[in-house]
Each structure stands twice: as C-alpha cells, then as structure tokens.
Amino acid sequence: MQGNFDVIIIGAGIIGLSTAWQLARRSRLRVLVLEKGAGVGEGSTGASSAVCRYRYSLDTVVQLARDGIKAYRHWEEFTGLAEPAARFEQDGVLWLTGQSAGWAAREHARMQGLGIATEVLKDSDLAERFPALSTCTLAPDLETGEEHDCVGGGEHFFEVEGGYMDPTAAASDLLAACRGAGVTVHFNAAVAEIRQAGGAVTGVSLADGSHYAAGCVVNAAGPWCNVLLHSAGLSLPWRLSPTRIQIVYLDLPPALQTALPVTVDMDAGIYFRRQNRGQQLVLGSTLESDEQERVADPENFNRLADDSFMQAKLHALHHRIPSLPYTGRVTSYCGLYTVNEQDVHPVIGPTQLAGFYLANGFSGHGFKLAPAAGALLARMISGEQDAFDTTADPAFFRVDRAPIALSSKSVLA
Ligand SMILES: Cc1cc2nc3c(=O)[nH]c(=O)nc-3n(C[C@H](O)[C@H](O)[C@H](O)COP(=O)(O)OP(=O)(O)OC[C@H]3O[C@@H](n4cnc5c(N)ncnc54)[C@H](O)[C@@H]3O)c2cc1C
Structure with missing residues (x-):
C-alpha cells in the first residue's frame, strides 16, 4: 500500500x-x-x-x-x-430533576433561545405520557437499599426531539x-x-x-x-485518559416496551433508554465517581460490569420504574470513554x-x-x-x- x-x-x-x-x-x-x-x-x-x-x-x-x-x-x-x-429513534429525553426547584423552567427558557424544542412537565403530564415512570423526587438510598415513601411535586424537563441511534x-x-x-x-x-x-x-x-x-x-x-x-x-x-465505563442491559416485558423515553434520573445518577424497539433497556451511570477507572491499555480491560455497579444501578432503576419485574435476563458490557481530565x-x-x-x-x-x-x-x-x-x-x-x-x-x- x-x-x-x-x-x-x-x-x-x-x-x-x-x-x-x-x-x-x-x-x-x-x-x-x-x-x-x-x-x-x-x-x-x-x-x-x-x-x-x-x-x-x-x-x-x-x-x-x-x-x-x-x-x-x-x-x-x-x-x-x-x-x-x-434510524434516529426519537423517544425524547426526559430529565428528572429531583427537588431542584426552578431548574426545569430555567433550562426550558435557555433551550428555547437556542432553538431547541423542550417542555416542562408536571407529575400529571408525566403520568399521562409515561405512566410506567415514578414521579418521585427523592433519590433512592443506593448504600443500604432502604425504601422510602415517594414524594412527587417536581418539575420535569423534556427534550422533544432527543433520542438515540x-x-x-x-x-x-x-x-x-x-x-x-x-x-x-x-x-x-x-x-x-x-x-x-x-x-x-x-x-x-x-x-x-x-x-x-x-x-x-x-x-x-x-x-x-x-x-x-x-x-x-x-x-x-x-490528559486524555481511556476510562472504563460500565453499562447494564436488561430485557423489558411487553408492557414496558413502548412507554419509556430516554431518561436521565439526575439524583439517582442513572440514565436509561430503550433498545431493539424496546425489547431491551440500556442502563448507565451519570456519576463522576463512575468515570474514574483509567485504563493503561485500551486493548485490555474488563469488559463486564462489576456486581456492585449492577446492583446499585438496578436498584435505582426499580425505584424509577416500580412495575419492572425482578425477573428477566440482565447482562453487561464495558467500553472506553476518552476522558479529558x-x-x-x-x-x-x-x-x-x-x-x-x-x-x-x-x-x-x-x-x-x-x-x-x-x-x-x-x-x-x-x-x-x-x-x-x-x-x-x-x-x-x-x-x-x-x-x-x-x-x-x-x-x-
Ligand atoms: C459505554 C459508552 C457509552 C457512551 N454513551 C454515549 C452517549 O450516550 N452519547 C454520546 O454522545 N456519546 C456516548 N459515548 C461516547 C462516544 O461513544 C465516544 O465519544 C465516541 O464513540 C468516540 O468516537 P471516536 O471515533 O473518537 O473513537 P472510537 O470509536 O474509539 O474510534 C477510534 C478508532 O480509531 C482506531 N485506531 C486507533 N488507533 C489507530 C491506529 N494507530 N491506526 C489506525 N486506526 C486506529 C480504533 O480501532 C477505533 O476504531 C459513550 C461511550 C461509551 C464507551
């Protein structure tokens, strides 16, 4: 050549x-x-x-x-x-902001100025559009797994034209x-x-x-x-550092396959989206603490997620989707971000x-x-x-x- x-x-x-x-x-x-x-x-x-x-x-x-x-x-x-x-799957991107009062309205105003279609949703809007999602504004306790009484009343931010491919x-x-x-x-x-x-x-x-x-x-x-x-x-x-990132995949039951937007659950530190027309869910982390595992050789790193990671993320997911069954296939995969430190x-x-x-x-x-x-x-x-x-x-x-x-x-x- x-x-x-x-x-x-x-x-x-x-x-x-x-x-x-x-x-x-x-x-x-x-x-x-x-x-x-x-x-x-x-x-x-x-x-x-x-x-x-x-x-x-x-x-x-x-x-x-x-x-x-x-x-x-x-x-x-x-x-x-x-x-x-x-094909672009325009499921929309929902940001659940917990108890950050005013955040959704501020971001909505900012995005309008940048020509981006967004909405602020109340609990009733959310229940109507995405009935599978809990409107709770409290973060789940990922350390102990202890349950709490859920509290609604938040404002949720929705990107109408977001999605995935x-x-x-x-x-x-x-x-x-x-x-x-x-x-x-x-x-x-x-x-x-x-x-x-x-x-x-x-x-x-x-x-x-x-x-x-x-x-x-x-x-x-x-x-x-x-x-x-x-x-x-x-x-x-x-410092541009290859960094191991863990992702969990799980099968979704038919009742949940059409009813979920891409969701960013800010307080719980997770995001998830549908995959394969809703047959699967892709579940990842939004936490800085989950972006710290530097990899010396990009050819050689652990491609399966840690049990502790999977358990914590699944616990947060069940809090957000209460009807998600505890049965079904769960797998994982890891890839590399190149983190600009x-x-x-x-x-x-x-x-x-x-x-x-x-x-x-x-x-x-x-x-x-x-x-x-x-x-x-x-x-x-x-x-x-x-x-x-x-x-x-x-x-x-x-x-x-x-x-x-x-x-x-x-x-x-
Ligand atoms: C688990 C995970 C989840 C992510 N989620 C999202 C997300 O939801 N949204 C989002 O926007 N981004 C996301 N990202 C980030 C995004 O995927 C990456 O930023 C993006 O794919 C980087 O693309 P790239 O082309 O720079 O790198 P790569 O896809 O790694 O491509 C680099 C290519 O260069 C080749 N190469 C390297 N060295 C040489 C060489 N010497 N000679 C010839 N070829 C070489 C490699 O083989 C490779 O194919 C995610 C990343 C990961 C790992």
Whole structure:
C-alpha cells in the first residue's frame, strides 16, 4: 500500500468517519481513512449508548449537540443513502430533576433561545405520557437499599426531539456514504508513525511498513490517541485518559416496551433508554465517581460490569420504574470513554505541528457531537461551508485553549 492524499484520517470510529464524510460533502479533497480494526465500531463507538440529548451546561456545547443531532434526525438527507441501516429513534429525553426547584423552567427558557424544542412537565403530564415512570423526587438510598415513601411535586424537563441511534449502524452508513463519494477507507491498517519534516506533517507509516503521504493528518483514534500524539512528538497540557465505563442491559416485558423515553434520573445518577424497539433497556451511570477507572491499555480491560455497579444501578432503576419485574435476563458490557481530565470536553483543531489536527477527548459526548465536530474540522481543513454545518464557535474547543470552568466533570457537564 502506498499513495498520496490531501487528508489522512486515523480511525474509523464515529468521529473519523463523520470528519471524512463532512469533507467529502463539501470538497474534492482526496481523503484516506486508516483503521487498524477489521471493521467500523471497534472502539468507543461500538460500545456507545449513543444517546442524543441537547442539554449541556454551556451554550456552545448545546449548539454543537443541536447541530450534530440535526444530522442524525435527517439521516437520509445527510448521508445521501436511500436505505440507511441506522434510524434516529426519537423517544425524547426526559430529565428528572429531583427537588431542584426552578431548574426545569430555567433550562426550558435557555433551550428555547437556542432553538431547541423542550417542555416542562408536571407529575400529571408525566403520568399521562409515561405512566410506567415514578414521579418521585427523592433519590433512592443506593448504600443500604432502604425504601422510602415517594414524594412527587417536581418539575420535569423534556427534550422533544432527543433520542438515540444504533452507533455501529450509523458508522456503517457513514462508511458507505464515504466510499460512494470516493473516500478511500482501509481496514487492518494500523498507523505506527506520524511522519514530519520541517515542522509540518508529511504523512503516516503503517505497522506493515507502508507509507502514505498527505499534508494534513487527523488524529481520530479515540482511546488510542495518545500513542499517535507521542509519535508526533507533541506534548499537550491535556490528559486524555481511556476510562472504563460500565453499562447494564436488561430485557423489558411487553408492557414496558413502548412507554419509556430516554431518561436521565439526575439524583439517582442513572440514565436509561430503550433498545431493539424496546425489547431491551440500556442502563448507565451519570456519576463522576463512575468515570474514574483509567485504563493503561485500551486493548485490555474488563469488559463486564462489576456486581456492585449492577446492583446499585438496578436498584435505582426499580425505584424509577416500580412495575419492572425482578425477573428477566440482565447482562453487561464495558467500553472506553476518552476522558479529558481537565474539562471533559473534546480538543478539536490544529496543533503546533503544521497540518496535524486533533479530534480527541470526547469523554461521554462523542456520538451526538460527531457530525458537528466533523463539520468544524472539515471547515477548518477545506475552508468550505456545507448545509450540515454548525454555528458553534470552533475557538471554544481549540487545542491551545484554557480548560473550561465547570461545576461538575461528569458526563452531564
Ligand atoms: C459505554 C459508552 C457509552 C457512551 N454513551 C454515549 C452517549 O450516550 N452519547 C454520546 O454522545 N456519546 C456516548 N459515548 C461516547 C462516544 O461513544 C465516544 O465519544 C465516541 O464513540 C468516540 O468516537 P471516536 O471515533 O473518537 O473513537 P472510537 O470509536 O474509539 O474510534 C477510534 C478508532 O480509531 C482506531 N485506531 C486507533 N488507533 C489507530 C491506529 N494507530 N491506526 C489506525 N486506526 C486506529 C480504533 O480501532 C477505533 O476504531 C459513550 C461511550 C461509551 C464507551
């Protein structure tokens, strides 16, 4: 293998493929995607819950999420595929805010200003739309499991156009769209070295000894990004740490299969969503304390959830869905966030090595942000606009920014 390209993208996860597709949509640049695995979805993307929610604490991130989700919601138009494998499941995203008085109304007003369809629901609205969900505003006791008398009366925040997608199917669609537009994608192609001369990138070398030349290289290697940063000789202020994230899967009985939105139970520290048309539920954590297990080697970590994690999350789930039976199959899976330890937000853009770009450190946000993050990079690299662009300010995510000040560094930041 050998050749010359304008842009080489390392990694065929959702970030690399979104960037490649956003380049193909808007330019005639010759793009090569190199993926060390045998197919798409081998890294974080394949393990992702792929929840697409809009609300973040900072408006620029909301804009990036909004513009990314727009591509997923108009997937056929975005990909140009007549029959894509993936479909946006617009179940809505419900935030149960516990006893945080006024939070839902404030967020509703903020989201209206950003063009996002949201509602504030009272207990009666919730009971009518999602009768399976308890309206309790008290957090379950996850230490002792002790029951309490539930108390309603909260205000609940609902993102009407939120939802989720099958992340591997979405990546497969982007692969098909890219190849259809002339992007070259090679699998089983592990990049071993970033080549450079005179302070500028000149291409990459593969583990098999072959070389590709390009004046622009994008590091979209997810949890493996640090190996490439090291190869490029870059020492950044960011600690981008592969971090084990546990997810529980359980079967849902027929009565619950249609009646659940994507739910963020803030006080209980869980989120859940339907899967496979409601036959299953995906259950994860929103707690910063569950995002601390750093992994030295992204190829080698425990892929099954801990019993203690599963028990605590299931206890919180039963509190929120009282009719959920205690019988049925429960399984688990773990994947990797690449947590930006300083501010849990991605670094996107050029580095001091001319032509070398980063799209790394997406923590738990990368699926929903991918189409818009790809747009940011594609615009920087090609200078061209596109219908599926973003109004989010690229400076906010730049590699040489100061860390963003945040009150919480959890996935809900
Ligand atoms: C359990 C879990 C739940 C999540 N839930 C959500 C969610 O609900 N919503 C959301 O928005 N985000 C979520 N995320 C985060 C999101 O999935 C990630 O941010 C996103 O998938 C990162 O995509 P990526 O393309 O950067 O990385 P990856 O998908 O890891 O892709 C990187 C690719 O690069 C390849 N690669 C690495 N090194 C090399 C090399 N040297 N040469 C060639 N190829 C290489 C890898 O094989 C891999 O395929 C979740 C993540 C996890 C793990």
